Amino acid sequence: MNKKIGLILFISGIFGATGSMNGIVRDEITHQPLAGVNVIIRGTDLGAATDNEGIFRIYDVPVGSYNIHVSMIGYEPISRANVHVVPQRNTVVNFDLHQQVLQGEGVEVTATFFEKTKDAITSSRTVDIEEIRSDPVGAYDIMSMMQALPSVISGSDQTNEIIVRGGAPGENLFVMDFLEIPYPNHYPEQGKGGGPITMVDTEFIERIDFYAGAFPARYGEKLSSVMDVTLREGNKEKHQMQSDLNMAGFGLTLEGPLTEKSSYLYSMKRSFMDFVISSTGLQAIPKYWSSQGKISYTISPTQKLNVNFIGGVDEINIEGENNPQLRGAENVDFLSRQATLGLTYKNLFSKRGYFITSLGQSWVNLNTDVYEMDDQLERDFYYRQNDLENDLSFRSEVVYKISDILEFNTGLTAKYLNLDYDNWFEDRPIELFGYSLSTNEIPELISSEEFYATYFDNPNTIATPLDTIGVLDTLKNKSVLDYQKYGGFFHFNLTPVSFLEISLGGRYDYVTFTEEGSFSPRLGLKWRLSPVLNFNLAAGRYFQPPFNIYLNSVRGTPENLKNYYADQIVGGIEYFPEADTRITLEYYVKEYADMVTFEMLEGSNGKDSLNWYNVINGGEGRSKGIEFFVQKKYSRNWYGSFSWSHSVSEGVDPRTNEYYPWNYDYRNVINLVGGYKIRYTEFEWYDNYKNSIIAKALSWLPFMPSDEYEISVKYRYMGGRPYTPKQYDHMTRSWYVNAEDPWNTERYEPYMRFDIMIQQRFNFKRMNLVTFWDIINVVNRKNPWDYVLLDDGTKQMSWQYTTMPIGGMILEF
Amino acid sequence: MKKYLIILLTLSTLLIGQNPDDFILSGKKKIHSALEHWNEQEMMNARAHFERGLHLNDKEWLFRYYIAYCNDQLVHYYQSKGDKKTALTYLNDGIKQLNEVIKLNKDFADGYGLLSSMYGEKMGIQPWTGIMFGSRSSTLIRKAIQLEPNNPRLYMIQGTSAMFTPEKWGGSKEEAKELYLKAAELFKTDNPPPLMPHYGKSDIYAWLGQLEVKLGHPDEAKMYYEKALEIDPNNNWVKKQLLPRIK
Incomplete structure (x- = not known):
């Protein structure tokens, strides 16, 4: 410790560059600001106690990264690792403290680096911005980062969309500042909300609460996972700007005070792959814009109003058929525009609780044109889509702490949806x-x-x-649907004795179009076997209404569709061998029923077994698995996590009533992530080096020293993904699945990928520069994506990412 | 004692950015200001100050002692507001800190003394704990006096214990007065090193005044309160709480 403190004094003595830090500390349940909380910058004698509004301010903090320790009598102390202080800037760090369960003389509670996820019993993780920044490859994409968890997988390298415990991509709920964001991704998947690239600007994020299953009753309508993102507020004291540039795009973030009581945060980003690689011959280049903004207004010490906006415009033009890299794509022009605008109002109406409500309006407009080039090189369109979805959403919630052992939470949701689908399809002869x-x-x-x-x-x-x-079959589908969804929930958290926490809740959701209502009961138990060892159990029935594309379908009788559901049970242990290390072992079972599928063709012995003209609640399935996860936070120069999961995800084949593997049934998945940080400023020679010509000329090279130099690695293994072999019909030069063939009988080769990321931070007097270099798939492992089935009867493999270096930089000033 | 002061000085020089004496003295100033203003926030700031020191060196008993001392003042504050629950939380933490203090420095009489006092306060809030802590509190104060027989704060603590303990369990107001007067006498020559605790010079008369109130002698009480204010005109405990009660 002596050495560390000495060095910190040394650093500040040499460079003299300082920044500041402030934030608010609240009670985790009641959100009341806590006065007298001690905030300490570890390894220094700097710190402050919070005032009556729960606010602390620490000035003249030497530039660097620190562990912050927060404690208050009667509350469980927590630490946050790797918080950066940069020159001339203020770092905002907010904390929620959990009231101490084990109280009394002789009880020593160690400060943990793992902050509690709201009302979660199992399968949850809370991450802050510093963790997101450090994550190799996942850096700046929160969906990608979540893939280090044992419960989460993705379909392919090309999409960051997550699949959680055998669920479908559209089963993930995304909430941002209490607003539900139905379309948080670029290139959104219609009616489901999924998509390959996240629109949320990570620089806006304060923390993420992620639930991989068995989540509390406040979250409804989705049955696999919840990502609840809390955004930070703009700087209230001075205007700041940040620009970033990498292979994916460039962006600008602005923030600052608007009035004495309000602040703004705004960013605009644009991809520029089209500028960089259009000359390389690639024929499918995505081009997208995104914009995000937040205005925070403090009405009074107990009332706050936030206005949030997030939106994106995405284009892709795919030209050229039968290119293996394009998976046999046709000529496709795609354009989508999606946005959410919302208001969130919060009122701390009592010392024991708060009220929060939001009103949000979301839009998405999807345009797709698919065509062939005719002999005159004119476009011959055979599919055109112009679909519009509107979603007006109201959400309201009250949290109240009835006593030290009992908390109550209740709320209502209402949604007004307007779906206007306009499709035109001319079947090819x-x-x-x-x-x-x-x-x-x-x-x-x-x-x-x-x-x-x-x-x-x-x-x-x-x-x-x-x-x-056959004949040309032209289908014109103009389908408009207005319907509403209503929901209500209650949730109790009871701690009858210090070693037991019981969570009990339920929610009811109703869909007007189908006149279908469902009640979802939820139960959780946390048994504290010791201060560092918990046994956790959660169970519930989780309902999800059919996707909009099914409800607004002209196929069959969608008004008869029921909400489909999954019964979930998760049990496991959670062990904290050190304050910065957490180990979990969980077992889960998820039983799906009433899934929306297409009706089977009776007595079919042809090329297809599905009746594509009739959607029904005909699917059943199950997913079960065991997950092991070890995570060490970034507290002492390095961090790491290891996860292993073994799972089986399978559906019932209605033709045989036997189970078959689902498309994402990877079986074994292993993730290894780790990083090490070198603070060159701690070396005496570095100051001379930094001012030398060599440094000025060569610092941009990834192996050259910087004020902070971080190297991280990521390894992922996934078992072979199943697929159904297709047959070739030379008479029609087309591929098909034989109606009687079993599904997903074959598997691709296992997936393996090793990535390295190097991040260099340079602190200057008036600005900071962060450069990063990612090398994706370092060993150039050939991971199969999918077969491209060519019309001459041959097939070629389309590979996922091969070795690819990505560079970028962020400028803060 | 000198040995520990030297160790304290050496460690703190290495560990704390500012001069270690200044670190403790600035903390003590914060306590003094908080007491003068009888301000909860200031007291918490003072406590936070010493807790920061503890994070740099958790073996430093004097940091722990002053954390416990701040806790004790916060206990008085919350009790005066009728918030027994919070008071008890700070009491428990103070007792925990002081038990560490006397483990780290077995010769620190003020540590034993304050621990004895805090056990007494705990018994005041939770009388049923008397069975557990009554004799421990007595043992601690005896041990403290054995170590430093001329420390006036110890007699003040012992006197307060005698005043609040019911007679059937060995309390005595006469004995309390005797002890308070002895403490008052010793305070006249009390001159501890600057880093060490030095509270009580004015408070002893506040306690004497309270005792006189209990004995039914308001004039004597007033005289003692005035004496307290003569020593420390900013003693808000006396000025704003005790004296107005008998006027």
Whole structure:
């Protein structure tokens, strides 16, 4: 410790650069500001106690990264690791303290680095901005970061969308500052909210509470996971600007005071892959804009109003069929615009509780045109989509602490949805092909045996359409649906004895269009076997209404669809061997019923077994698994996490009533993440070096020293993903699944990827520069994505990311 | 004692950015200001100050002692507001700190004394704990006096214990007065090193005044309160709480 303090004094003596730190400390349950909380910057004698408004301010903090310790009598102390103080800037760090359960003489509660997730019993994680910043590759994308958890996987490298414990991508709820954001991603998946790139600007994030299952009753309508994001407020004292630039795009963030009682935070980002690589021959280049803003207004010490906006415009133009990298894509023009604007009002109406309410309006407009080029090189459109969804959402909640052992939480939700889908589809005629080996030969219809013996994979093969079967079938679907969703919930947290916490809740959700209501009971138990060891158990029935695309479908009778559900039970232990280390072992079972699927074609022995014209509640499935997770926070120069999960996700094949593996049934998944930080400022030679010509000329190189130099690694293994082999019909030159073939019988090769990230931080007198270098898939492992099935009967593998360096920088001033 | 002061000085020089004496003295100033203003926030700031010191060196018994002392003042504050629950929280923490203090420095009489006093206060709030802590409190104060027989704060604590303990359990107002007067006498020559506790010079007359109130002698009480204010005109405990009660 002596050495550490000496060095800190040394650092501040040499550079003299300082920043400041402030924040608010609240009671975790009642959100009341806590006075007299001691906030200490570890390793220094700097610190402050909070005032009557729960606010602390610490000035003249030498530039660097610190662990912050927060304690108050009667509350469990907590620590936060790796908080950065940068020159001329103020770092805001807010804390929520949990009232101490174990009180009395002789009880020593160690400050943990793991902050409690709101009302969570199992399967949860809370992360702050510093953790997001340090995460290798996941840096600046929160969805990607969550993939280090054992419960979370993604479909592929190309999408950050998460799949949690066998659930579908559309089963994840995204909440931001108490506003539900139905479309938080670029290139949103219609009616489901998923999408490959997160729109949320990570620089806005203060903390994320993530629930991978068995979450409390306040969250409804989704049944797999919840990501509840709390945004920070803009700087209330001075205007600041930050710009960042990396391979994915560039952005500008502005913040500062508006009036004495209000502040703003605004950012604008644009991808620029199109500028950089349009000349490389890639034919599908995404182009997107995003914009996010927040205005915070403090009405009085007990009342606050926030206005939030988030929106994006996404374009992609895919040109050229049959390119393996494009998965056999057609010519597609895609344009989407999505946004949410919302108001959140909060009132600390009592010392024991608070009221919060929000009103949000979301829009999404999706335009897709699919076409072929005809002989005159004109576009021949055969699919056009212009879909619009509007979602007006009201949410209100009261939290009240009835006594030291009992908390109560209740709330209401109401949503008004307007779906306006306009689709036009001209079915392509099915052509029958004849084959020849030269233009002099007359093409003939041939048998399968002859095709494979003579024509398959033969460069001289000529396929000529000889006849057309079927007729052009043009479908025009103009489908408008207005409907509402209402919900209400209650939740009790009871701590009858110091070693036991019981969480009991329920919610009721009603969909007007289907006249379908469902009650979801939820129960959780936390048994504190010792101050560092808990046994946790949570269970419940989780309902989700059918996706909008099914409700507003012209296929079948969607008004008869029921809400589908999953019964979940999660049990496990949670152990804290050190203040900065947490180990969890959990077992879960999720049983799905009434899933929305397509009806089976009766007696089908053709090329398809599904009746695509009728949606029904016909699906059943299950997901179960065991998950092991060790996480060490960034408290002593390094951090790391290791997770392993073994799971089985499978559905019932209605043709046989037997289980088959679902598409994301990876079975074994391993994640290893770690990072180490070197503070070169702690070395005496560094000051001379920093001012030398060598440093000025070469510091941009990734291996050169910087004020703070961080190297992180990430390794991921996933078992082979299942797929259903398709058959080729040479007569129509198309691929199909045989109606009687079992599903997902084959698996791709396992997925493995190793990434390295280097981050350098340079602190200057008036600004800071952060540069980072990511090397994705360092060993260039070929991970299969999907087969591209070509119309000549051959297939090629489309690979996920190969080795790819990504660089970027952030400028703070 | 000198040995510990030297160790304190050495460790703190290494560990704390500012001069260690200044660190403790500035903390003591914060306590003094908080008491003068009888201000909860200031008292918490003072407590936070010493807690920061403790994070740099958790073996430093004097930091723990002053944390406990701040706790004791906060106990008085919350009791005066009728908030027994919070008072008890600070009491428990103070007792925990002081038990560490006497483990780290077995010769620190003021540590034993304050611990004895805090056990007494705990018994005042939770009388049923008397069975557990009554004899421990007596043992501690005896041990303290054995270590420093001329420390006036110890007699003040012992006197307060005698005043509040019911007669059937060995309390005596006469004995309390005797002890308070002895303490008052010793305070006249009390001159501890600057870093050490030095409270009580004015408070002893506040206690004497309270005792006289209990004995039914308001004039004597008033005289003692005035004497207290003569020594420390900013003693708000006397000025704003005790004296107005008998006027």
